[in-house]
Amino acid sequence: MGRKQEVENRGGDSSNPELFTWQYELNTLAWAILIVVTSMLLKKVGQLLRLWLMGSRLPGPPLQTLVARSVNCAKAAGPLKLLELFSTLHKEHGPVLKIWMGPSQLLVSIFDARIVNEVLEKAKDRVPTSQMALQLAFGKGSLFFAPFSKVERQCAMYDREINGNLLAEVHAISHKVIQKLDLWAKCGQDGNWETDSNSCSQNLAFAVLGISIFGESYVDWAVARKFEKLLVSIADEIPGWIHYTMPPVWRLSFIRFWRKCDKLRHSTESLVTEAQKVQSKLHETDNPNNTDSTTSKSKRSKGSLNGKYKSKEVCGITDAVSSNLVNKKILGEGQVGAMMYHGGFTTAGILSGVLTQLAHHPEIQAKVYAEVEEVCGSNMAPSQSDVKQMHYLMACVHESARLLPSAPFLQRCSLQSDLKLGPGLIVPAGAILAAPVHLLQLDPVYWGNDSTNFNPDRFLKPKSKCLLNAEESPCIQNECDQTQKDATMSERRIFQAPASDSGFLTFGAGARSCIGxxxxxxxxxxxxxxxxxxYELKLVQESPKDLTPKLEHGVLQYSPSSRLILIPRIAHN
Ligand code: HEM
Incomplete structure (x- = not known):
C-alpha cells in the first residue's frame, strides 16, 4: 500500500502530497523519540531494581527511611555529626554498612582498613553527581570529579610534573617564603611575632603552591590576592551546596554563588595571563635577540634572573617550571583553580595542625628543635636532603595528619561494574562507597588505647628493629648503613611511614590517591x-586549650584557631 493510499484510508487529505510526507515523517520521529525515551526509562527502572535487590543483600539497618532521615539531619549538622552516626551504625551492623540516602542513592560505608584499601584499589571513579557545587567552580572535566577513564592520562602527566619539577623546588621555595613572614605575621615592639595558626598556614601554603605553579612573582600580584579571597569565600559556601545534585536556580543565594564561581574562573584566567606576561618579559630580558625559548628557559633554570623582575625574585629557579605548567598548558585553567583549592587548603590544614600541636606540646617542640640543630645546625639554612633526615619532625607531621585528616570521609564509586568485596559482598555499580577516615584514624583497634593523644613516637621505629631487618634483606642493609650514620649523631629513632593497612588514609590510597x-x-x-x-612557638595565653576539629574551607581544622607567638631564637640572631 502506497503512503498516499495509507493516508487516505485514515481519512487524511490526499490533495496535498507534501503535507502527507511531512505528517508521516513527524509521526515517525514521534515514535522514535517515544521508543528511545521508553527504553531509557526501562533501563533506569532496571538499574534501580538491580540496585534495590543487590542493596538489600548488604548488611545494614532495616528501617532504611528512618536512617536516611537521621543521615539527612546529621548532614545538616555537619560531617562530624555524620561520623558519629556512622560510628553508632557500624557498632550495630559491622564493618560494611548500607544506607539509603534516597530511593536511587545507595551509600555503602566501610569501617575496616583492609576492606577500605581493597575498595580504593578497585573503585577508581569519583562520585559524578555529588559534586555539583565544585563542578560549577572548577569545571566538569576536573581531575577531582571526573571518572578515571577520562582523566587517566592527565593523572599520569600531573604525577610526573608534581613529583618531578615541582617537588625538586618545593624546599627552596618554602625556605624563601618563611623569610617573607612579615607579610603574614605582626611584629610587636618586643621583637616577637604574633599570628593566627590557621590563617598564617593558609597564606604560607598558598604562597608556596602559587609560586610553584605561576612563578616567583605570584606573591606580589594583586590579582593573586583577589583569587585567594574568592577561593576562601567559595570554599566556605561549598558545604551548603554540596548535597544538591541539580543546581537550585530558584534560590537567590545560589545565583550569587554561581556568579562567584564565574568570577573565580575569570580570576584564574587573569593569573594565567599574568604568569604568561612575566614569562615573555623574562624571555625578552634574558636575551632580546634570542627567539629560542629552550635556550632562555635553561638559563633561567640555573637561576639567572635578569632585569626588572630580579627584585621580585624569590628563589630564582621556579619560572622554568611555572612556564611548563601554565604556558605549555599542562595545567588548564579549570585544573589550576582546582589544584590551588585542593592543594592550598589541605596543606594549610595539616600545617596549622602541626604548628598548633607543637605550641601545645613544648616538650615535643624542643625535640624537633634539637633535631633541626643536630641535622643542620642553628645557623645553616636547611637543605632538601636535610628534610629527609628529620625523622622526628616527619613523625610529628604524620601524627598531626592522623588526628586531623583534611577530609573526614573518602568517597569513591565504581561506575562500570559491580564490586566484589571479600567473600559474599557485592556492591552494585553506581553505589557510593564511603570510608570514614577520621573514625579509622582515631580507632584504638589500629592505634592503641592512646589513639586520641598526640604521640609522634607511634611513627618511629627503634634502631634495633632496623638491625634485625638488615640481616634478612640486603636492600634494607643499605638503608640501615645510612641510618647508622645518622644514628651516630644521636640515639635517634627513624621514621616509619604508615603501612598500607594501618588505617592511615590522610592521602587516600589506590589509583586515585593524592598525587601531591x-x-x-x-x-x-x-x-x-x-x-x-x-622561632620558638608559644600559645597566646587566651588561646583555646581544647582542640576541636571543625570543617573550615572544606578541610578539617582546629577551630577556633590558636593564636601563636613566635619568639626569635637567640642562636639564630
Ligand atoms: C597535606 C596536603 C594534602 C592532603 C591531605 C591531600 C589529600 C588528598 C586526598 C585525600 C585525595 C583523594 C584520595 C583518594 O580519593 O584516595 C587527594 C587527591 C589528589 N591530590 Fe591531594 N592532598 C594534599 C595536597 C596536595 C597537593 C599540594 C597537590 C598538588 C600539588 C595535590 C594533588 C592531588 C591530586 C591531583 C589529587 C587527585 C588524584 C586523582 O584524582 O587521581 N594534593 N589528595
Whole structure:
C-alpha cells in the first residue's frame, strides 16, 4: 500500500502530497523519540531494581527511611555529626554498612582498613553527581570529579610534573617564603611575632603552591590576592551546596554563588595571563635577540634572573617550571583553580595542625628543635636532603595528619561494574562507597588505647628493629648503613611511614590517591624546619586549650584557631 493510499484510508487529505510526507515523517520521529525515551526509562527502572535487590543483600539497618532521615539531619549538622552516626551504625551492623540516602542513592560505608584499601584499589571513579557545587567552580572535566577513564592520562602527566619539577623546588621555595613572614605575621615592639595558626598556614601554603605553579612573582600580584579571597569565600559556601545534585536556580543565594564561581574562573584566567606576561618579559630580558625559548628557559633554570623582575625574585629557579605548567598548558585553567583549592587548603590544614600541636606540646617542640640543630645546625639554612633526615619532625607531621585528616570521609564509586568485596559482598555499580577516615584514624583497634593523644613516637621505629631487618634483606642493609650514620649523631629513632593497612588514609590510597602527598609533606616539613630554626612557638595565653576539629574551607581544622607567638631564637640572631 502506497503512503498516499495509507493516508487516505485514515481519512487524511490526499490533495496535498507534501503535507502527507511531512505528517508521516513527524509521526515517525514521534515514535522514535517515544521508543528511545521508553527504553531509557526501562533501563533506569532496571538499574534501580538491580540496585534495590543487590542493596538489600548488604548488611545494614532495616528501617532504611528512618536512617536516611537521621543521615539527612546529621548532614545538616555537619560531617562530624555524620561520623558519629556512622560510628553508632557500624557498632550495630559491622564493618560494611548500607544506607539509603534516597530511593536511587545507595551509600555503602566501610569501617575496616583492609576492606577500605581493597575498595580504593578497585573503585577508581569519583562520585559524578555529588559534586555539583565544585563542578560549577572548577569545571566538569576536573581531575577531582571526573571518572578515571577520562582523566587517566592527565593523572599520569600531573604525577610526573608534581613529583618531578615541582617537588625538586618545593624546599627552596618554602625556605624563601618563611623569610617573607612579615607579610603574614605582626611584629610587636618586643621583637616577637604574633599570628593566627590557621590563617598564617593558609597564606604560607598558598604562597608556596602559587609560586610553584605561576612563578616567583605570584606573591606580589594583586590579582593573586583577589583569587585567594574568592577561593576562601567559595570554599566556605561549598558545604551548603554540596548535597544538591541539580543546581537550585530558584534560590537567590545560589545565583550569587554561581556568579562567584564565574568570577573565580575569570580570576584564574587573569593569573594565567599574568604568569604568561612575566614569562615573555623574562624571555625578552634574558636575551632580546634570542627567539629560542629552550635556550632562555635553561638559563633561567640555573637561576639567572635578569632585569626588572630580579627584585621580585624569590628563589630564582621556579619560572622554568611555572612556564611548563601554565604556558605549555599542562595545567588548564579549570585544573589550576582546582589544584590551588585542593592543594592550598589541605596543606594549610595539616600545617596549622602541626604548628598548633607543637605550641601545645613544648616538650615535643624542643625535640624537633634539637633535631633541626643536630641535622643542620642553628645557623645553616636547611637543605632538601636535610628534610629527609628529620625523622622526628616527619613523625610529628604524620601524627598531626592522623588526628586531623583534611577530609573526614573518602568517597569513591565504581561506575562500570559491580564490586566484589571479600567473600559474599557485592556492591552494585553506581553505589557510593564511603570510608570514614577520621573514625579509622582515631580507632584504638589500629592505634592503641592512646589513639586520641598526640604521640609522634607511634611513627618511629627503634634502631634495633632496623638491625634485625638488615640481616634478612640486603636492600634494607643499605638503608640501615645510612641510618647508622645518622644514628651516630644521636640515639635517634627513624621514621616509619604508615603501612598500607594501618588505617592511615590522610592521602587516600589506590589509583586515585593524592598525587601531591610528597610535595605537601616536603613543603610542610621545610616550612616547619625553617620556622622552628628561627622561632620558638608559644600559645597566646587566651588561646583555646581544647582542640576541636571543625570543617573550615572544606578541610578539617582546629577551630577556633590558636593564636601563636613566635619568639626569635637567640642562636639564630
Ligand atoms: C597535606 C596536603 C594534602 C592532603 C591531605 C591531600 C589529600 C588528598 C586526598 C585525600 C585525595 C583523594 C584520595 C583518594 O580519593 O584516595 C587527594 C587527591 C589528589 N591530590 Fe591531594 N592532598 C594534599 C595536597 C596536595 C597537593 C599540594 C597537590 C598538588 C600539588 C595535590 C594533588 C592531588 C591530586 C591531583 C589529587 C587527585 C588524584 C586523582 O584524582 O587521581 N594534593 N589528595
Amino acid at each position: 602527598s610528597n610535595f605537601a609533606l616536603t613543603e610542610i616539613a621545610s616550612l616547619i624546619m625553617a620556622l622552628i630554626q628561627r
